[in-house]
Amino acid sequence: MNQHLDTLTPALVWRHFRTLCNTPRPSGHEAALVALLEDWAEGMGIAHDRDAFGNLRLRKAATPGYEGVPGLILQGHLDMVAQANAGHEHDFQRDPINTYVANGWLHANGTTLGADNGLGVAAILALLEDPDLTHGPLEALFTLEEETSMGGALQLADNWLEGTRLLNLDSEDHGEVFIGCAGGADVVVDAQLPTKALESDECVLKLSLTGLKGGHSGMDIHQPLGNANRLLVRVLRALEHVDARLLDYRGGTLRNAIPREAFAEIALPSDEQQEALTIINELAQTLRRELGSGDDGMQLVAESLSPQQDVEPLTLDASVMLVAALHVAPCGVERMSADVPGVVETSNNLGVVSLAKGRFHLCALVRSLHDSAVAAMADRFKALFGLIGARVNVENSYPGWVPNPDGELLERFKACHQALLGKEPEVKVIHAGLECGILGSKYPHLDMISFGPTIRGAHSPDERVELATVDEFWRLLRTLVEALAKP
Known part of the structure; x- marks a missing residue:
């Protein structure tokens, strides 16, 4: 070979x-x-x-x-x-x-x-x-x-x-x-969130955000690249308007690679499906305009799934809280260095996010030229996700x-x-x-x-x-x- x-x-x-x-x-x-x-x-x-x-x-x-x-x-x-x-x-x-x-x-x-x-x-x-x-x-x-x-x-x-x-x-x-x-550290977030059975008048949509370039979460973090987790969470946030409940989520595979793809399944009232599709299509155009030539291959697709009666999406409150936490979580460049011109000082990559049967998992990679800034960013994650009852651990720290x-x-x-x-x-x-x-x-x-x-x-x-x-x-x-x- x-x-x-x-x-x-x-x-x-x-x-x-x-x-x-x-x-x-x-x-x-x-x-x-x-x-x-x-x-x-x-x-x-x-x-x-x-x-x-x-x-x-x-x-x-x-x-x-x-x-x-x-x-x-x-x-x-x-x-x-x-x-x-x-x-x-x-x-x-x-x-x-x-x-x-x-x-x-x-x-x-x-x-x-x-x-x-x-x-x-x-x-x-x-x-x-x-x-x-x-x-x-x-x-x-x-x-x-x-x-x-x-x-x-x-x-x-x-x-x-x-x-x-x-x-x-x-x-x-x-x-x-x-x-x-x-230096850097992994910030690992885990939570078991409350779920509620699929209602008889609810349908299920699968969202697929693909086609991004991805890249190295340190060397490319300052580039005009989309983070699939950041973008799909933005879509989920907009879908709260139609009472969407998050059922399943998979985004990114490595904490040190900028995610290229993310997928979510949501439950929502059947009579809101057309409104949801309108929101998704409009956001797809908006996101493509914002990404521009820096990451011009993004595709956002929604498809209807046959609902299975044994699945349990998050409760509406739990879904809203989780999406809100992910929406405001630090992502990308936090600060440029004052002492080394043109160099990123502190950043975070929302690398791996998943949800299955109410079990939420996140692994983010925080980097900084200052070890104290790594600790401060990790503490922000503890404060933020502690609000939804999640366990937050800082692992694999390196100077x-x-x-x-x-x-x-x-x-x-x-x-x-x-x-x-x-x-x-x-x-x-x-x-x-x-x-x-x-x-x-x-x-x-x-x-x-x-x-x-x-x-x-x-x-x-x-x-x-x-x-x-x-x-x-x-x-x-x-x-x-x-x-x-x-x-």
Whole structure:
């Protein structure tokens, strides 16, 4: 599968990326890939071990004569976001990713590509295999479950890593280098809400809001993209005019992906059905105008369902309260940074929302450059959803990465970038949650930077990587590793 990747350059990188595409690796299901990499390391004579969580470390001895060079850690995560377009059947635990090239970009057919963070991992493996590379002691750290919980980094063993410098290869903008990132936390809301049997004079409608682009809930949160949960809740709010009761809801699949689709079933008086359809059609036009060219594929469709007498929608009061809470819940950019121009400081993504048989569940991802702002936003959720009797838990908190603009590693990178590409890189702080903040909290002595090729549409089936930037990324990475082996 994906034989065409063998024709791309740099060959070493693309050969390893082909292996990653052909080996299913959604978050929580990285075991097959870990075993494959251990077998590969055995064949290459590269030492390998795992910590208690299962994070994988590969170690390659220094080039003879360079044993005294400070150790360098090359870091990436093995898992990928599992997202497919509606109607595209793909089993992320069994099926390989099917890739193709178009107009200088590599895409996947109907699914996420896994360039996040597969290309960083592939580049690390290529470095370890490169017979002509001059280097000091190398450690390759491959973490697990980054996309769902940051679990691998959060559970990383203490006093395990030996290097003093770390290259995180999980960034997505060629020509830029990142020295800081947001921290974050999952806000999980659960409630059992009162229901009432379907009335004999009620009908059931199914609402489907589809066709949005989606995207990365950190890097794309400031873009003019629609959030399917936010938009469909707005429709439900308008339908309170006809006494609609929420019966079922499914919106979003990952807390760190901006939702592309949401679906709801509502019960309402049969004699109000035509009024409801009018409201829905008018709102569809309104929402499309508001989204404009930023997210122009939205479709809002209503269809009548045959009512089942054993179903129980929420009571009208419970439905009104839940929709109101979702309607006012923080979503999108909360505040831009005053200290780092153009960078989002605090945001929230209404990532996953569901309702079934009165059981409500929400998982939102709060991000901020300030840990205190993450806590404050989470507390707003507690205050808001506490009003409807919901339980609110804050989980998987991870710290931000405090920038160090005077680090030696950054200066060496800038010099290599200038020498190789003829210009200095842009030094930036990213709103996405890189693992560097967590790694730095466990290993505070580490000097770290993050960089990578140009990837667009991460966490959505529109994910793609610009081929030309992969070649430059590889040459820059290789040049930097060799430069760090010298005084």
